[in-house]
Each structure stands twice: as structure tokens, then as C-alpha cells.
């Protein structure tokens with residue numbers, strides 16, 4: 001019975017996916033990851049590589065991909081961390097990882113609705129307003 005329950009658990013688990021840079025990890029990110037995980041049983045975080053951040057988002061990360069991956073893997077809500085290397089991979093990621101729900105902060109509201117066509121629920125969660133990496137860097141510079 002144990003074997004059967006494990007299989008059934010795997011197949012009936014609700015699988016969530018989210019994307020981001022998560023550089024200078026802060027409690028706004030944790031709030032997002034916590035609420036994303038609460039929507040299901042398994043959370044895949046697709047982490048922007050250093051190259052993707054620089055080439056596509058003009059973000060110069062303070063921590064490398066490996067350092068940011070290690071930080072995310074230490075978070076109780078996160079079950080798997082994989083690399084984000086391009087904007088297009090979402091359409092295939094959701095099938096490859098058998099995703100039920102795609103989650104992003106509402107600064108992206110509407111931008112990924114096309115994923116509904118892949119049979120995926122799309123959820124935009126409110127951002128934590130008062131914190132951002134830019135804010136942290138500004139505050140530290142003004143100390």
C-alpha cells in the first residue's frame with residue numbers, strides 16, 4: 001500500500017512554477033515563494049542565469065547563479081531550482097515539469113496569460129510593496 005500511496009501522491013501532487021532573479025534575496029521574495037507553495041504541493045523555481053540577467057534584463061547580479069541557487073534551495077517552500085536561460089522556455093517548462101499553476105508577482109500581471117493555452121492556471125500574486133533590491137542597495141549606500 002505504501003508503494004501505491006507514494007505513486008498516487010506523486011501523480012496527484014499539484015505542481016507550481018515561478019521564475020525570477022532572486023538577487024539579494026529578501027523577505028519580499030520569501031513572501032512570494034511561501035504563497036506560491038501554498039497553492040500546491042511542489043514548487044519549481046526557475047532561476048535566471050547570470051547571462052540571462054545581463055543580456056535580457058540588464059541586471060548585474062551581486063550573487064552568482066550558483067550562490068543564488070544555493071540560497072533558494074535552502075528555503076523550505078522550494079522543491080527544485082532549475083536555470084532560466086531565455087524568455088521562451090516557459091511554454092516547454094510547464095509541460096516538461098507537469099505544471100498545474102504558473103505564479104508570478106503582479107508586476108508581471110497579464111504578461112504570461114498565454115500560458116493558459118498550455119493548460120496551465122496563471123496566478124499573479126501581490127508584490128511586497130516596501131522592499132526591493134534597489135531599495136536595499138540605496139539604503140546601504142546612504143548609511
Ligand code: C2G
Pocket residue numbers: 019020021022023028029031032048057084087103104105106107108126127128129130131132
Ligand atoms: N517580488 C515580490 N515582492 C518584492 C520583490 C519581488 O513579490 N518586493 C516577486 C516578483 O514579483 C517575482 C519574484 O519575487 O515574482 C522574483 O522577483 P525578481 O527576482 O525581481 O524577478 P524578475 O527579475 O522580475 O524575473 O521570466 C520572468 C523573470 O525571470 C522574472
